[in-house]
Amino acid sequence: MSEWTRPRHLPEALEILAAAPGRYRVISGGTDLMVERHLAPERRPDAWLDISGLWELQGLQITEEGLRIGAATSLEAIRRHAEVAAHWPMLAASAAVTGAPPIQNRATLGGNLCNASPAADNAPVLLAYGARLEIVHHHGTRWLPYADFHQGYRKTALQAGELLGAVWIPYPPPRSRGYFRKVGTRAAQAIAKVSIAALIEAEREGMIQCARFGMASVAAVPCALPSVSQYLAGRAVRDIAEAPVRRGVRQDIAPVKDIRSTAAYRLEIASRLVLEAIDPRAARKKEDGV
């Protein structure tokens, strides 16, 4: 029978992890791990560390720089938070399309990142907003740009003995706009075929200063679109051509065929979504045949 440890305080949890690095599987909301445990009993760990009782990992705080979200905060709490809806609407939106209410009531933001699915619903938004992670260890805390967290398929930058403590999200710059869309088979409870978030900055006289993207289900890890961002920086919206954007998307993503979709569908939809994110009106006109 697996051992179950449920510490009450963060220092106690970190001490347990540091004393036996790699021994414990960390669990909080359980919405992914309980499925895996049930469907793949051979991967059952010897020992579970249940961090759902750690108050230090709970809740949202508004600071001068932005928002700090404890890693074990539920997606429901994030979705309902008035400041999140006001300043980071893409995060409220991604939390609201993660599963459905009974999932959001249990699932945590940190769990969604640490489970490290290439389809993680909240990953694109955090990439677009330029989130940073607070990673805690018995010996201290380090900060890591979220963009550096996913190091390979289901492989994260977390070292043995470390826990994801919190996610920090800066205020979006003034004159920026966001675009978020998840494409799945149905509105609720679907795993994304493709999802995208974009934060497009300061279009003074139609000029894009900076465009940051995050995408899921289009590569082994949730990823940014560096070539597309580079092409867009400093360019006027009217000078943006479709072909170089499509070329950039092709360079930046590596979609695969799986039970949910084909690689070709993912590439085409990813390209269309990026074009729509850059210029929502142009994309809509084209769809309407205007």
Next chain:
Amino acid sequence: MPTTMRINGKVFQSHSAPTARLLDVLRNDCHLKGTKEGCGEGECGACAVLVNGKLVNSCLVPLGQMERAEITTVEGLPEDSALARAFVRCGATQCGICTPGMMLAATALLAEHAHPTLEEIRWGLSGNLCRCTGYGRIYAAIAQAAGGPADV
């Protein structure tokens, strides 16, 4: 160490492992068979119950997190209620597998929105699948239970 919970208002101690699914504890330890297992992976809502007032899929909840929790299953809902009568009147049940989860999702929804819009009903029930009725009658029953028209 046993886990002590309050299930449908009664104190219950389970000696199952902390890794046991709440679903199995309810069905096998408590003999509350109203909670159904559909998919066993959090997709269908047939096993939905309320934990401390919140709708959850009991197949995804480890017993180790349930110490001192207040749990409501379909057996804990009143036998006769506006919701139960509306389900009957509107034909909101066909094969019945999804019904307990639907009733609990509706209970959670109505606790928050006493007079929900159709959009709120659809959102509140979006984690529960029904393969018979096509949802329309279930939505109608909830609207009617909330005192609204049954023709949503």
